[in-house]
Amino acid sequence: MKRKIIKKFFFFLALIILMIEFIPIYILLSTSFKDNMTIWTSTSPFQPFKPTLEQYLGVFKETPFTKNILNSFYIASMTTVISIVGGSMASYALACLPIKRKKEIATGIILTRMIPQISLAIPIYLVMRSLKILDTYTSLILAHSTFGLPYVVWVLIPFFRSIPKELEEAALIDGCSRIQLFQKVFVPLASPGILVAATFTFLGSWNDFIYTLVLSNVKTTTAPMLVTTFWGMYAPEVGKMCAAGLLIIIPIFLVTFVLQKYIIMGLTAGGIKG
Amino acid sequence: MKRFLRIFVILLLFLSISLAQKLPYSTTINVLVWDDAHTKAVATLIPEFEKTTGIKVNFIALPTRSVLEKAAIGISLEKTDYDLVAVDEPFVPQFGDLLFSYNLWPEGKVFRKVSLNEIAEGAVKAAYWGGVARGLPINGNIYVFIYRKDLVEDPKNKEEFKKKYGYELKAPENFTQLRDFVEFFTNPPKMYGFGPFTVKAEGVTCEAIFMFSSFGTDVLKVSGDKVSLVLNKDKAVKAMDYYKELLKYAPPGKLSFGHSERIQAFNTGQIAIMFQWPALIPNHIDPKQSLVADKIGYILPPAGPERRAPVTGCWILGIPKAAKNKQAAAEFAYWWASKENAKKLVDAGMNPVRKEVLADPEIQAKRPWFAINLEAFKYGVSRPRFKAYARISEIIQVYWTKGISGEMTSKEAIDAMYNEILRVLREEGYAK
Amino acid sequence: MxxxxxxxxxxxxxxxxxxxxxxxxxxxxxxxxxxxxxxxLIYSLYVSFHDWKLVSTVPPKLIGFTNYINALKDPLFWNALRIQVTFILIAIPLELIIGLLVALLFQVEFFGNRIMRTLLLIPFFVLPSLSGLMWRFMLQPRYGLIGNIYYLLNMEPVDWLSNPRLTFLAVILQDIWRTWPFMFITLYAALSNFPKELKESAEIDGANKIQVFLKIILPLLTPAIVVACFLRLIDALRIFSEVYVMTEGGPGHATTFLSIYIYKNAFRFFNIGYANSMGYMLTIIALLISFYALSKIYKEELS
Structure with a gap:
């Protein structure tokens, strides 16, 4: 009996925490369905209002949102592909091949992930400029891979390490080459890890701000950059900001729900045994 | 099984595609401009320009602050990512040496080279640095005051105002009247007199310069390479105190008022009077986003105790010295500023800089603030113009904000502003 | 063969x-x-030893360590560093405490536990820049959430973003809102892995809940706490976009974090030599912390 009451109490406590935590998200959601006048004359975010799709129509019609979100999608996908291909091979090598100074190399690669982007943004700009690829997808994909690649290595080393040696030996005796072995045995076995790494690399690129700010102009600008222009400029477009903002985080919501099991692993990058 | 290889091939394919996209065309020009109603209007007509000239225009319109950043990293003496670039007035000195002087710009093949005589004088001044015009002035922004005409014409208000202040209610001519005006219309929580600009940005520097000049003091005196600090502290303190007085009659949130906040507050009918850049006025007269669209009057900024001081905020179009496509870039600038084009662009929302367009009665009927805009140029005041402007502006913003918010007294704030400016002048080698 | x-x-x-x-x-x-x-990175080091201005006709000049010395003499650099450290010292412990308490709360199997846990993950995945913009919107004294609250209480709304302390507080709140769920989910995962018998046997021994927590759970949880704090620390060192869109470092210099100050020097004052020297110092700080942490926390994975 007492236990039941405690459970009920905890349920309500958790519910309250959840509600407080979701106030900003609720405001984002509700504001995106209000027209400008309703937003500006609001006396409470919880007062009833007549929902309108005006802001969404505005986002699609008056701004290059569609193009920008496609840019985001393309850049994030390509970043993920590069990071996963390069990173999984490298982490396999660092985990399973007999390499001298393995530990130092691994530490070095992972350390590069810790460098604050602001310190890299300017020199990367100068490098991209000398390669004449400013404001191209390539430049952003490469820049985003600077945090994607080390991250993938970081996540995958423990995964590859945990694969039993006997499997590898058996496969080699069966006549596999290293590359075949990697493809046929290691990649499938590490696929949960690869999924985690891919998800977070994608999100990292999707959320990037600094590199896009410095490297892109109109052509390759991403959706998050567009959202920041809805406010602080001349017209106060809070409604559009919320509408576009919501559209940008919807993919993230979906990922959170579908992959929640793996997310914890990804967040701590193998630091905690899951 | 072959998945990996396949991914790899697709990857290579994509990479090569995205690399191939970036081959430069000789007939394309890169144009970097700010993003607002003006440039949006221009953008709509670019296909027409491309058809007539065969020049393909890569029109890069970015938020104001990004324009500066992109220009700074993208332009040097040897290299430039842009053939034509918009430079905001206070940054003309900084970029000046990198820009091709206007009198060397080639004649246009399709459009006539614009004579600087055709452009409002205040805007032309903005293009000059070191005695040379560094580009073509293109956007004639200058302080214009907008006020609620309907409230001023209301007989009940007229009567009450007369009783309280002893003179007729009208749009304020000077700072004394401005103070009475904003006090009279303040009636919280629905209505306030004054709409300030206080969010940390160039706008704050403009407000500070507006006040300082109105009270008769400049911040810096620039002659040639010599820059000296001439801020009269007593006058500056008075100016700040006056602004604080106006702030009493500003709406809640008055200390973080930027463009968005001001437009929103004015459009929802909460503000009686405030300055506005002409380029932004279209936001106020759009009935879709303004409750006061047909209730606005336009006047010159009220005169301060010493002078009338509308601050200028012009943009010029410059051609970097390193640009390869100077001819095509100039052609585009001439087209943008041409008389033939002006009417179409004005209809699309552009704020012109040509005298004859601003003065055209037919156009003025549709855009009543054009007359004031032109008139204001007679009194134009510009922000300090020299190479280390950005650092000075930052200091003005910081201490002006500290002073008007009460974090420091006016005297402390002005003293600190003075000392900091002096420190930067020393660091930059202008003062000992 | x-x-x-x-x-x-x-x-x-x-x-x-x-x-x-x-x-x-x-x-x-x-x-x-x-x-x-x-x-x-090497190029950036090279730049940092020069008097290097963007937008200049004068070629960069080698000046050795002058930029570094100037930075160490620059009160605004120290101010930025102080803000960064204060932020880290306030925000991360608070996030940790909230996250830990909620993680403990969720150890009880109440109705809706699973779905609520998942939902709580969402804020952490909201883009920092969007989060900053949302908070700026909510803090609008006239039509934002905070303004509405003041009106409800019949008070004159306070403008948070014009008050240095409140703005700093707002940035912290924004960060806590977005990242305590991260602490929560990591610690929850760690807690869930403890063998049940451990707690039960302790309870049978007559220890009360608080004793169980302090003596048994907390020590076992320490590695997870250390990892979570380290990851947050690295993120907190590079905090940029949310502040950039929320306050632009103002009012005054109240929220000019190191990244913001570096950015300003590079792209407002065009002094990239100077900006790079500060960027380098920030990099070194981040790398030292990371190196130490990696060799302690992750040594098993890397050896």
Whole structure:
């Protein structure tokens, strides 16, 4: 009996925490369905209002949102592909091949992930400029891979390490080459890890701000950059900001729900045994 | 099984595609401009320009602050990512040496080279640095005051105002009247007199310069390479105190008022009077986003105790010295500023800089603030113009904000502003 | 034959074959990182030793450590560093405490536990820049959430973003809102892995809840706490976009974090030599912390 009451109490406590935590998200959601006048004359975010799709129509019609979100999608996908291909091979090598100074190399690669982007943004700009690829997808994909690649290595080393040696030996005796072995045995076995790494690399690129700010102009600008222009400029477009903002985080919501099991692993990058 | 290889091939394919996209065309020009109603209007007509000239225009319109950043990293003496670039007035000195002087710009093949005589004088001044015009002035922004005409014409208000202040209610001519005006219309929580600009940005520097000049003091005196600090502290303190007085009659949130906040507050009918850049006025007269669209009057900024001081905020179009496509870039600038084009662009929302367009009665009927805009140029005041402007502006913003918010007294704030400016002048080698 | 050879490689021979594999597997990543990351980093070091201005007709001049010395003499650099440290010292412990308490709360199997846990993850995945914009909107004294609250209480709304302390507080709140769920979910995962018998046996021994927590759970949880705090610390060192869109470092210099100050020097004052020298110092701080942490926390994975 007492236990039941405690459970009920905890349920309500958790519910309250959840509600407080979701106030900003609720405001984002509700504001995106209000027209400008309703937003500006609001006396409470919880007062009833007549929902309108005006802001969404505005986002699609008056701004290059569609193009920008496609840019985001393309850049994030390509970043993920590069990071996963390069990173999984490298982490396999660092985990399973007999390499001298393995530990130092691994530490070095992972350390590069810790460098604050602001310190890299300017020199990367100068490098991209000398390669004449400013404001191209390539430049952003490469820049985003600077945090994607080390991250993938970081996540995958423990995964590859945990694969039993006997499997590898058996496969080699069966006549596999290293590359075949990697493809046929290691990649499938590490696929949960690869999924985690891919998800977070994608999100990292999707959320990037600094590199896009410095490297892109109109052509390759991403959706998050567009959202920041809805406010602080001349017209106060809070409604559009919320509408576009919501559209940008919807993919993230979906990922959170579908992959929640793996997310914890990804967040701590193998630091905690899951 | 072959998945990996396949991914790899697709990857290579994509990479090569995205690399191939970036081959430069000789007939394309890169144009970097700010993003607002003006440039949006221009953008709509670019296909027409491309058809007539065969020049393909890569029109890069970015938020104001990004324009500066992109220009700074993208332009040097040897290299430039842009053939034509918009430079905001206070940054003309900084970029000046990198820009091709206007009198060397080639004649246009399709459009006539614009004579600087055709452009409002205040805007032309903005293009000059070191005695040379560094580009073509293109956007004639200058302080214009907008006020609620309907409230001023209301007989009940007229009567009450007369009783309280002893003179007729009208749009304020000077700072004394401005103070009475904003006090009279303040009636919280629905209505306030004054709409300030206080969010940390160039706008704050403009407000500070507006006040300082109105009270008769400049911040810096620039002659040639010599820059000296001439801020009269007593006058500056008075100016700040006056602004604080106006702030009493500003709406809640008055200390973080930027463009968005001001437009929103004015459009929802909460503000009686405030300055506005002409380029932004279209936001106020759009009935879709303004409750006061047909209730606005336009006047010159009220005169301060010493002078009338509308601050200028012009943009010029410059051609970097390193640009390869100077001819095509100039052609585009001439087209943008041409008389033939002006009417179409004005209809699309552009704020012109040509005298004859601003003065055209037919156009003025549709855009009543054009007359004031032109008139204001007679009194134009510009922000300090020299190479280390950005650092000075930052200091003005910081201490002006500290002073008007009460974090420091006016005297402390002005003293600190003075000392900091002096420190930067020393660091930059202008003062000992 | 070849494969057999390859197999024997594992016990020592056939260096060239190994080399081939190593190059194939590790080469691309190392080359990539060198070209796009290490090279820019070295270039940045080179820039930091110069009086290097963007938008200038004067070529960069080698000035040795002058930029570094100037930074150490620059009160605004120290101000930025102080803000950064204060932020870290306030925000991370608060996030940790909230996250830990909620993680403990969720150990009880109440109705809706699973779905609520999932929902709580969402804020952490909201883009920092969008989060900053949302908070700026909510803090609008006239039509934002905070304004509405003041009106409800019949008070004159306070403008948070014009008050240095409140703005700093707002940035912290924003960060806490977005990242305590991260602490929560990591600690929850760690807690869930403890064997049930552990707690039960302790309870049978007559220890009360608080004793159980302090004596048994907390020590076992420490590694997870350390990892979570380290990851947050690295993120907190590079906090940029949310502040950039929320306050632009103002009012005054109240929220000018190091990243913001570096950015300003580079792109407002165009002094990239100076900006790079500060960027380098920030990098070194981040790398030292990370190196220490990696060699302590992750040594098992890396050895």
């Amino acid at each position: 070849q494969n057999k050879l390859d197999f024997t490689d594992r016990s020592g021979g056939g260096i060239s074959r190994h080399l081939f594999d190593n190059v194939i597997f590790l080469g691309p990543t190392l080359i990539f990182l060198f070209a796009i990351l290490i090279y820019p």
